[in-house]
Amino acid sequence: MMHPTPDPKKAGQESAWDFPRPAIAELVTSHLKIIYRGVIIAETRHGVRTLETSHPPSYYFPREDVEMNLLSVSKNSSVCKWKGNATYFDISLQSEVRRDVAWSYENPTRPFQMLRNHIAFYSAPFDDCFVDEEKVMPQPGGFYGGWITSKLAGPFKGITGSRFW
Secondary structure: OOOOOOOOOOOOOEEHHHOOOOOEEEEEOOOEEEEEOOEEEEEEOOEEEEEEOOEEEEEEEEHHHEOHHHEEEEEEEEEEOOOEEEEEEEEEEOOEEEEEEEEEOOOOOHHHHHHOOEEEEOOOOOOEEEEOOEEOEEOOOOOOOOEEOOOEEOOOEOEOOOOOO
């Protein structure tokens, strides 16, 4: 098993290795925005982020700040040992359907109640995802939904060899 060495933090950065395990959720006032095919899919300053050791944050948008008419419930689901059962969503826009681009916890566990009525999005399927006007990079590995910005030091779970971090 690979034992990662945290990257040195630069001024103004957080380290994903300082994030807790088990995961936590916290309110954020950052300006979060998702654009797809020229359409703003979601935009808020009332988001929630989840933090977990070795992961960049996943950002959750209140449903009222999401174009819910573009989303439909997917047939897929997953289980997080901390947050509970996740429901996935597809997006349909301009005759195109992208599968499993977002998820929510309809009945989150007690420590994650603030995620109720919120939806998180993978950044990779969209044209642009922003945290405070900075375009994010997707967390490596495909399964994980973290958003990487210049304010984060890694390395991040999802890279080759990180399965058992």
